[in-house]
Amino acid sequence: MALIRGSARYLLTEAQAGRLHQLLSEQARHQWEHQVGVGEVRSWMRSLPPLLNELVDAGLGDVEVLLEHKLPHSPKRVDVILCGVHPRTGEVSYVLVELKQWSKAELLVADLVSIAAYSDAVLHPVAQVRAYCQYLVDSTPALADLPLAVHGIAYLHNATSTDIPSLMKYRSDRFGRMFTEDFKSELVEHLRALLDVAAGRDQARESADRFLRFAHGPSKPLLQLAAKEIQDREQFVLLDEQRVAYQLVEQAVATARAQRTQTVVVVLGGPGSGKSVIALSLLGELSRQGRKVHHATGSSAFTNTMRKVAGSRNTRVKTMFKYFNNYVGSEPRELDVLICDEAHRVRENSVNRWTGKEMRALAGRQIDELIDVAWVPVFLLDENQIVRPGEMGSLDEITAAATAAGCGVEIIRLDGQFRCGGSDAFDEWVGRLLGLAQLPPISWSRMTAGTDDDFKVVAAANPAAMEAWLRSQSERHSGIARLAAGYCWPWSDPIGTTGAKHLVADVAIGDWKRPWNAKPGKRVPDAPESYYWASDDRGFGQIGCIYTAQGFEYDWSGVIFGPDFVRRGDRWVARREYSHDPAVKKAEEAHFGALIRNTYKVLLTRGMEGTCVYSTDAETQEFLEKMVG
Structure with a gap:
């Protein structure tokens, strides 16, 4: 246009x-x-x-x-x-x-x-x-x-x-x-x-x-490159429901071509259940078949990392990794398949990330745009990872939108934990700890009694001890260690002159002070761009927030509970006055607590080998120590 x-x-x-x-x-x-x-x-x-x-x-x-x-x-x-x-x-x-x-x-x-x-x-x-x-x-x-x-x-x-x-x-x-x-x-x-x-x-x-x-979608030369870059470079092994979801999408594509009907596929799964592995496997295989396919997310960090990893040898492949708001004004069924990874981040409207303005002249509801652009839209999501106001990627919303559009709907639920050391127990422990499960909280030792689960869960007495534990685990067992926190401190722009800028140590707990990861678009020497905090070796020593941690995994995870989410008696209390997240603070009271709870659920489930917890609040710290014991 x-x-x-x-x-x-x-x-x-x-x-x-x-x-x-x-x-x-x-x-x-x-x-x-x-x-x-x-x-x-x-x-x-x-x-x-x-x-x-x-x-x-x-x-x-x-x-x-x-x-x-x-x-x-x-x-x-x-x-x-x-x-x-x-x-x-x-x-x-x-x-x-x-x-x-x-x-x-x-x-x-x-x-x-x-x-x-x-x-x-x-x-x-x-x-x-x-x-x-x-x-x-x-x-x-x-x-x-x-x-x-x-x-x-x-x-x-x-x-x-x-x-x-x-x-x-x-x-x-x-x-x-x-x-x-x-x-x-x-x-x-x-x-x-x-x-x-x-x-x-x-x-x-x-x-x-x-x-x-002209109709738009990946051309055959680009699809061939993507198939070679994604599928041939790394073989993904899909198990059980992962394989079912993968084959269900392939069948929906074949049906769409033969009968000219749309089918929406929804894949539900918790952290580490293999949603992104399915997404990349589909992208590689469908590219090999010559299908017009894109991979899209609502996360700058996640999309940029996918572009870096999957398109490392050929930059053209990066163009197949999109954002949810890239489909405003697109023609119906321009694509065979649109793979919407991290679909819990689908927003009410497509927002122009550069101006912050809603493109009202063309934009309708984002979920409708994503469904309309492909014969087979695939949504991979975890409903307990909605962490910002305006995010509406839920099974109910997607199903309602698909039905209104006259589409068939297929739903796959992924069981099992393929992150967190393969520990289903840890995933359940987190749900119970945060009140996201029906059963009450339980200590980690009781949860794993009589099992051979070797995922490590510990509590640190202070943030310095947490940082030392993470460093020792990374050095002893190898692997990436990262420390993340609730968004309870200001997040300053870097200071200094061009070429000599440095991050501000905003996260201050007693005498211990560390900076947040770099802001998007604010480059700082010797620190990774915000998109790559979770994967770049230089990310250790900076504190990650929900927006840089979500969608990623690392071996050893440290999580600081800030004063925005504290334990009082037998329940959790979300406290708006301690939040520094400008978006979340605007949420309605009934919704604010769920967003904060989901935030800590995401932060706790990033580690593949072990997790260390600490709270700035004394009563909450006592509770965490009991739950870890």
């Missing part, structure tokens, strides 16, 4: 009259529902006229131009897409254009560029437009079948080649070539070689119409 489309000649006339940036701003307010920043408006005013001038001067005034086109299933936008036909083949031809106002820039290393106006390094414009081209082809099967239809250029209209000599040495290919002001004649020659000057308006419009009608 583009903000504006029109011929190059028409758009140039609008720009020269001072109206084009106003039209773009109006459309942005309508489509994006937020005010466009001054910087973006200024870039439209300064960058679009030079390109449009070059097109008209080249005899390409009839070419159809799409401005600010949103890539499918992605928040990213391409500055300009030129639509026409190829002068040699007569086939459709599309040129993606990345416009930059830069006049000075320096190549740092690999794809990174230093610009005086920015404190952080940015991507080389050729690398940027090349990635957009590859993403578009990978997510548009029709374009994958037209191997010469898509091209990319970066136009630095304020710079000359002598201003940016290091950038000029960057490699070029059909998805990425760079032109500067002193290479305008080469730019014109290149565009005329890709777009037929004699084709006329009708063909240009039809080329754009065809582009906007």
Whole structure:
């Protein structure tokens, strides 16, 4: 979807009259529902006229131009897409254009560029437009079948080649070539070689119409890469109900293709029951079969880690890992299968994570969008992991939405504990400890009496002792150790100058002080990005919160109960005044306690080999020590 489309000649006339940036701003307010920043408006005013001038001067005034086109299933936008036909083949031809106002820039290393106006390094414009081209082809099967239809250029209209000599040495290919002001004649020659000057308006419009009608989903080349990267690299062994769930989805896909019917599959399971193993196994197998399939979650940390792990050898595979809010405005049944992992995090509406605004112009209920986009939507969830207001991924909600959409529903319940050292006992112990089970709390020693369960559960007298226990277990038995806590302390931005920033030790308990993990988008030297706190070796020594721990596992887990959840007599009390979570604090009173309880359930069930607990509250600490004994 583009903000504006029109011929190059028409758009140039609008720009020269001072109206084009106003039209773009109006459309942005309508489509994006937020005010466009001054910087973006200024870039439209300064960058679009030079390109449009070059097109008209080249005899390409009839070419159809799409401005600010949103890539499918992605928040990213391409500055300009030129639509026409190829002068040699007569086939459709599309040129993606990345416009930059830069006049000075320096190549740092690999794809990174230093610009005086920015404190952080940015991507080389050729690398940027090349990635957009590859993403578009990978997510548009029709374009994958037209191997010469898509091209990319970066136009630095304020710079000359002598201003940016290091950038000029960057490699070029059909998805990425760079032109500067002193290479305008080469730019014109290149565009005329890709777009037929004699084709006329009708063909240009039809080329754009065809582009906007393309169905989207993973292309066959991308699916082949995913199958090789995910399935062939690591063999997943599915047991019992895991295998049933896997085969049920395969059967639903076959039925959907034969009978053109939708089936919603819901897989219910607690922590460590194998939901994500099923998800990745399905992604690999369905990719191998050539099915159009995506993996989606509502967690930045989880999605980014999946992209890093599953796409480590080929970055194109990363594009198959999406967010729940990437399907606003998607066409019905664009995909064969949408695998919604961590589906308890489905929200009421798809929220634009970058602006915080609900995309009301297009967005309906998120659950409806996720069901509508695929023939077989698969939801893998644990209803006791809903930890924020607005999260509504429950069996009842999904079943009701599926029934309303006329879909069949299949439900699989996973039994067994494949995390926490395979300890079903620990999973039950946690449920009873927190009041999530019908039976009352029981001590760990009584729970495991007469069994060979070797999962370790201990209590620490203070956070320093907990940290020491985690370190000793990690060193003695190997494995990853992490310490997490309830969100009961402020979470500061890093302090210091660029290149010398450090985290603030916000979590203070007596003389013991440690920082939270890094905030999303706030990079700090010698600390992992927030997405990778659970897996990066540098994560030890920082305190993880629910948003960085949820969805992950590590060998040795430490959990600090803060003053937001305390034991009083024979019951738990959730105390809003001690919470520092801005989202959870807004929850209704009846819902607040359940969110806090679920938070500690998630934190307690991250460990695979052992868990250590401690509470800042004396009465709660006494209770935990009894339950561990």
